[in-house]
Every structure is written in C-alpha cells, then in structure tokens.
Amino acid sequence: MHARLDPTPLAAAYMRVRALSEALAAHLEPEDQCIQSMPDASPTKWHLAHTSWFFETFVLAGPGYARYREGWDFLFNSYYQTVGSMHARAQRGLLSRPTVAEILAYRRAVDEQVLHSLPHMSPAKRGLIELGLHHEQQHQELILTDIKHALSLNPLGPAYRKPGPLGQAIAQLPALRWVEDPGGLVELGRAGDADGFGFDNEGPRHKRWLEPFAIASRLVSCGEYLAFMADDGYTRPQLWLSEGWDAVQREQWRAPGYWRAPEQAGEPWRVFTLEGVKPLDPSAPVCHLSYFEADAFARWRDARLPSEAEWEHVAGALEVNGNLLPSSAPELADAPLHPTSSSSASADPSGLAQLFGDVWEWTASPYQPYPGYRPPEGAIGEYNGKFMCNQLVLRGGSCATPRDHLRATYRNFFHAPTRWQFSGLRLAKDLQG
Structure with missing residues (x-):
C-alpha cells in the first residue's frame, strides 16, 4: 500500500x-x-x-x-x-x-x-x-x-468575490518563440501506482511515434486573438471546420466567451471575471474558447494545435507550477482566479512557459482509450471510459484547477463547442524531418 x-x-x-x-x-x-x-x-x-x-x-x-x-x-x-x-x-x-x-x-x-x-x-x-x-x-x-x-447572465454583472488588489501594469508581452523537438519514439501515460495517483484514463504507459515538431513558448494572448477578430476571423469560413462554422452562425459568436464589446468607438474591450467586469488585458492568455475557435485561430496563424502526445512529451519532465487554484482554503485569498500574463511567469529552462495553469489547452486529439486500456470493474468503471466518444482532449489545467490535483498525464475532455471552461490554446507546427 x-x-x-x-x-x-x-x-x-x-x-x-x-x-x-x-x-x-x-x-x-x-x-x-x-x-x-x-x-x-x-x-x-x-x-x-x-x-x-x-x-x-x-x-x-x-x-x-x-x-x-x-x-x-x-x-x-x-x-x-x-x-x-x-x-x-x-x-x-x-x-x-x-x-x-x-x-x-x-x-x-x-x-x-x-x-x-x-x-x-x-x-x-x-x-x-x-x-x-x-x-x-x-x-x-x-x-x-x-x-x-x-x-x-445577470445584467448587474455581480462578482463571485470582491476584487483583489490591482497588480502592476504589464509592460510588454514576451515574444512567442518556437521550441523545436526532434520527435521519435516516446513513452506516454502513467506506468501505474508508482507514479502516484492517476485516473484510469491516464494509462497504461505506451509508445507513440512523433514526427519532428515545434511548440509555442507560451499561450496565445488576448491581444493576439483581438488581431484575429480584427482580420475578420469570425466571418471567413475558410478558417473554420464545417461544424465550427455552423456553430459560429447558430450562436452568433464574434468574440470569446465572457468578452464585452466596447459600447462606443475607441473604448476597450472588457471581460466578465469572477471579480466582476474588468478591462481586457491584451497580455493575458485568451480563454473561454471552443475547440472550433482555437482551431480557427491556429489556421489563421498558419499553425495548428498540438496533439496530446506532443504536449505530454514536452511537459512530462517539468514541475507542475503556474497560475493554479491553491489546494487549501487559507491560500484562496491570494489566488487570481483568472489567467495572468506570461510576463509574470518565468519560463522553464526548456523555454516553455505556462504549460500548467492559466487555461486548459485544447489539443487536436480525440478523447480515446490508450492501447490496452480497460475500465475498472463495477460502477467506478463509469467514471471515464464511457465518455470516450466525440470529445477532444485538453491538457495543463487552469487557474481554477487545484494545484495538487494536476500532473502531466492528466487528460481533461470536452465537446468541441464548449466555452464555459477556462480553455485556451498553445500553437504547434510541423518541422521537416
């Protein structure tokens, strides 16, 4: 034991x-x-x-x-x-x-x-x-x-909690850099109880072949997403998957979830947060995106979303550290409860920042069982396995994920149109072998 x-x-x-x-x-x-x-x-x-x-x-x-x-x-x-x-x-x-x-x-x-x-x-x-x-x-x-x-949904915009102290203004968002990886044969997933706690869908440990790829050094920011919107990103069908385009038309999406459009020309965008409506921070990670919006932005940037295997491969050796929910009640008062700029987060020596926390990162991978997966016997077997259909995997946790609940092998999953979670994106691209 x-x-x-x-x-x-x-x-x-x-x-x-x-x-x-x-x-x-x-x-x-x-x-x-x-x-x-x-x-x-x-x-x-x-x-x-x-x-x-x-x-x-x-x-x-x-x-x-x-x-x-x-x-x-x-x-x-x-x-x-x-x-x-x-x-x-x-x-x-x-x-x-x-x-x-x-x-x-x-x-x-x-x-x-x-x-x-x-x-x-x-x-x-x-x-x-x-x-x-x-x-x-x-x-x-x-x-x-x-x-x-x-x-x-309340017209008065009530806050979950009173706003905390205002932080210092962020001077400049770090430039997005590409961190290259040669790929090859890699091992992913939990090996068993020796790795500590994990849900059944995180194993068994298995091998995957990865072609050479590059992954972005940080998350996509609100300012970068504003540029996508200004370039008519929501009205260009060629950027969207067919089902995503249908969702845009049906739901009349023109911005991420919880964004508030300027009431007059020249005024800034605002965003509803757990501390009420605030001015949009262009340097903060964009969040409350559906998979369709994340995918469309990646196409607009001539990039793509990483696979969950690529994400776990680069994150597997890193410490779980970032803008996450504290794991105990006394620390709650200091938790931002909202994504924060990568300017305030130091990158790992690997060159990657914000792999854990801030926003769940959509991947291009469908939520499917790993090779050799078997759900547990009895009612507990209903926990994860029966949802392995028509959902996409997200990785990395968010500002609302308890810190000691997270690990590199953790697989979150939602349907593609979902926007009410703290979900954002990190870009990836292929490299020539």
Whole structure:
C-alpha cells in the first residue's frame, strides 16, 4: 500500500479537500447556490451534495448501512447508472430543497463517518477515498466555472468575490518563440501506482511515434486573438471546420466567451471575471474558447494545435507550477482566479512557459482509450471510459484547477463547442524531418 494511503496523511488530505470546497462556496449567498444556468452546469449546492454522495455510496454504503436521507441518492447521483436512477441533470436548478444548510449538515455527517472508519478500512476502500478526493477537486473547479457562467447572465454583472488588489501594469508581452523537438519514439501515460495517483484514463504507459515538431513558448494572448477578430476571423469560413462554422452562425459568436464589446468607438474591450467586469488585458492568455475557435485561430496563424502526445512529451519532465487554484482554503485569498500574463511567469529552462495553469489547452486529439486500456470493474468503471466518444482532449489545467490535483498525464475532455471552461490554446507546427 502506498504511503499516501496511510490513515494519517489520507485523513489530513480528506479534511483539507473537503474544507476547500466549502470555502469556495462561502463566497456565495444561498440564493446563488441554487441556480443552474444551463444543462452543462450545476448549482453549487448540488456539487457539495454530490461529492458527499460519492463518499457515502462508494466508501460508506454496505451491509447494515442506512442512508443519511431517503431519496437523496436519487437527487445527487450524477451518471452512475449501475448504482441506481437519478434526477434529470437539466433540472438540478429546480431543487430548492434540500436547503444549503441541510446539505452542509449532510457533509458533516459523511465526514464524521468517513474519518471514524478510515483507520479500519481496507486498502481498496482507502483507494476509493483517494479517488473521491480527486473527484471532489474536479467539482471544485466546476463550482467556479459554473457559478461564473450563472453570474455572467445577470445584467448587474455581480462578482463571485470582491476584487483583489490591482497588480502592476504589464509592460510588454514576451515574444512567442518556437521550441523545436526532434520527435521519435516516446513513452506516454502513467506506468501505474508508482507514479502516484492517476485516473484510469491516464494509462497504461505506451509508445507513440512523433514526427519532428515545434511548440509555442507560451499561450496565445488576448491581444493576439483581438488581431484575429480584427482580420475578420469570425466571418471567413475558410478558417473554420464545417461544424465550427455552423456553430459560429447558430450562436452568433464574434468574440470569446465572457468578452464585452466596447459600447462606443475607441473604448476597450472588457471581460466578465469572477471579480466582476474588468478591462481586457491584451497580455493575458485568451480563454473561454471552443475547440472550433482555437482551431480557427491556429489556421489563421498558419499553425495548428498540438496533439496530446506532443504536449505530454514536452511537459512530462517539468514541475507542475503556474497560475493554479491553491489546494487549501487559507491560500484562496491570494489566488487570481483568472489567467495572468506570461510576463509574470518565468519560463522553464526548456523555454516553455505556462504549460500548467492559466487555461486548459485544447489539443487536436480525440478523447480515446490508450492501447490496452480497460475500465475498472463495477460502477467506478463509469467514471471515464464511457465518455470516450466525440470529445477532444485538453491538457495543463487552469487557474481554477487545484494545484495538487494536476500532473502531466492528466487528460481533461470536452465537446468541441464548449466555452464555459477556462480553455485556451498553445500553437504547434510541423518541422521537416
């Protein structure tokens, strides 16, 4: 059994992760925690309850166990068909009851039982606790992205939290440079538990052949994306995949998500953030892009998006460091909760900056199983494997991703039109062999 699953460190991790979820919700009023702005998003209180349902269902439930409340397993199951039916996802915002206070009491009851039972649990059960903690960290990110979407629809533009102190103006964005890689036969993915925690979709370790390529030294900035917009990027069909062009016409996209157009000529663009509406920083990474927009920008720049294999190959040996969500509640006050300019981030000796944090980076790779992949047995097998269809992989984490949740092998995935996540892009291009 890995030392991280020993009772003392696992209990400490459990309390830290659970406390962070509640700290994220503490900025919100009960009314905020009930709203659902679209089917892809969920109310904050549902996230708090669902993550507790996970521990109750997969760690505590068993012979002789009585559910905390009758019917709550139906309300707070997400998509685990093998453990029972569930409330319709698009109707979670209609659940005024149970209240926020009742859900917080539910969390305390689950926490008490988990911590009491943890020292006596089998290694397999402790492994499920660890999985549940990383599952909850995914929902911590969703708490932020979902409430940002909801608040953005309010004409008053309310902020999730009060604005922090203003930073110094960025003098100049570092020039984008190309970092070349000879490619060749590389190994990717997790080798197993010796690599630390990882989701099942991150393995098994396997070989890939990469042709010579170059990858951009930093993320694409808002200023560079403004140039794409000024060059009629949204009205030139030759830059777009067919399905992307259809989305542009249907949704009337003319800018990234949360951007606010100038009200009068000569005024700057603004952007809705978790701290309310702010002037757009041209040096900050562009975010809230769909895959289609990222791909169109890359075509406009005579480049392309990297494959996930290329991304992991260059990131694999680097330390996970960057503009990420802190992993504990006391550090939250200093977290930007928004992408920041690469001018304030030092590049790795490899010449690459912002590989981790700021924005999830769209890759050109479909979300598919690695060679030899097999989903786990039982309901936990529904966690990742059944979504391996019609989605694209994103890498690197964002400003809303907990720091100790991330690693180079982590595979995020969304449908191509998705824009409410902190998603941006890094360019890549082919080299002559």
